[in-house]
Structures are given as C-alpha cells and as structure tokens.
Amino acid sequence: MGTIGNKPKKYRSTDTFDEPEILADLDCVRRKAKDGGYINNYRLDIERLISENYKDIKIEHLSLDSDVSGKLEYKNGFWIMTVNSQHPTVRQRYTLGHELGHYLNHRDTLKSFEDTVFFRNKQKSSMEYMADQFAAQLLMPENDIVSLVKEGVKTVKEMASKFDVSLEAMKYRLEQLGYSIKKTE
Ligand SMILES: [Zn+2]
Numbered sequence: 001m002g003t004i005g006n007k008p009k010k011y012r013s014t015d016t017f018d019e020p021e022i023l024a025d026l027d028c029v030r031r032k033a034k035d036g037g038y039i040n041n042y043r044l045d046i047e048r049l050i051s052e053n054y055k056d057i058k059i060e061h062l063s064l065d066s067d068v069s070g071k072l073e074y075k076n077g078f079w080i081m082t083v084n085s086q087h088p089t090v091r092q093r094y095t096l097g098h099e100l101g102h103y104l105n106h107r108d109t110l111k112s113f114e115d116t117v118f119f120r121n122k123q124k125s126s127m128e129y130m131a132d133q134f135a136a137q138l139l140m141p142e143n144d145i146v147s148l149v150k151e152g153v154k155t156v157k158e159m160a161s162k163f164d165v166s167l168e169a170m171k172y173r174l175e176q177l178g179y180s181i182k183k184t185e
Helices: 020-035 046-053 089-106 126-139 142-151 156-163 167-176
Strands: 057-062 068-075 078-084 112-116
Touching: 020 046, 020 089, 020 126, 046 057, 046 089, 057 089, 068 089, 078 089, 089 112, 089 126, 126 167, 142 156, 156 167
Parallel strands: 057 078
Antiparallel strands: 068 078, 068 112
C-alpha cells in the first residue's frame, strides 16, 4: 500500500478530541502486556491479554453481519465481547482492542455497544473515537513505530505485518502520527 515517508516534523493532530483521558488506562494495559509477556517481537497477543487479565470479559468469535465488526454487551455479570469471525484475523484483533477501549473507558456509561466497520465512518462520536485511538495506540505504539523505521522498515505492508494489523489500520495510524505515505503500485 505504499512506502513510509520521512519522520514527522511534529505531531499533527487534526481532531479536536482530547486524548489524555485514555492514556492512563493505555499505559496500564501496555505495562500488563509487557510484564505478562504478551508481546512477541512487536506483536501483542491481545486475545490472551484480555482473557487472562479481565476475568469479567468473555470473548466470542461469531459470524455477524458483514458490516458489524464487533459488540460488547453486559449480560449476567459478564461483558461479552463478540468479534465477527468472518472478518480477517487482523481485523478481529483490532476489534478486540476497540472493544477493550469501550470496556475500560465507557462501561459505566453504556451496557451495550455494537460496532460497524471502522475507518470509514467520518462522523464518529467521541466514544468511538476514543475506542479507536485506544486500539490503535495499544496495537501500534508510537515508540515501536519509531524503532521499526530506524530498523529500516520502509513499507506499510512490512510494518503492518510486524504488528499483525491490517494495512488500513497501519496506514491510518502512520498518517495520524504525521508520517507521509507514498503511493507505490
Ligand atoms: Zn465502538
């Protein structure tokens, strides 16, 4: 999907939502991920991280409508995290990150979330924006991206495979951090 351009001159934020709120939880989860050995060469085993650390979450992989990525619902004392098993694994991993973002940040606000396909919906609520930010920052930490660029990773595809995320998610994250993506076919 293209090559990664030069390092950003400065962090470029195009959105008006505030981020600090999500960072406390994010740091905590990243620490769990590192200390618990859930990261293998940049790839976070997010499913194992969730199932072993959040005892009130149950993950289910089910066939859902194609435009539904996942759900999070509170039932009988458990948070049921449902992921669309029809979607590619990289998408399912991102969905888990997104739903974990809802669980950590919004479970006192809402008891049921249903998520449609990400990235295409321009008019996101701040809760959806936060959940996406959470997933993106959890699965593709900025420090790791900087390290990979230093190591010589030059294409979006190569970097996406390191994190085990979709090209779409990787591109979104890189652009958000201010990297330019050169199109190469
Ligand atoms: Zn959502």
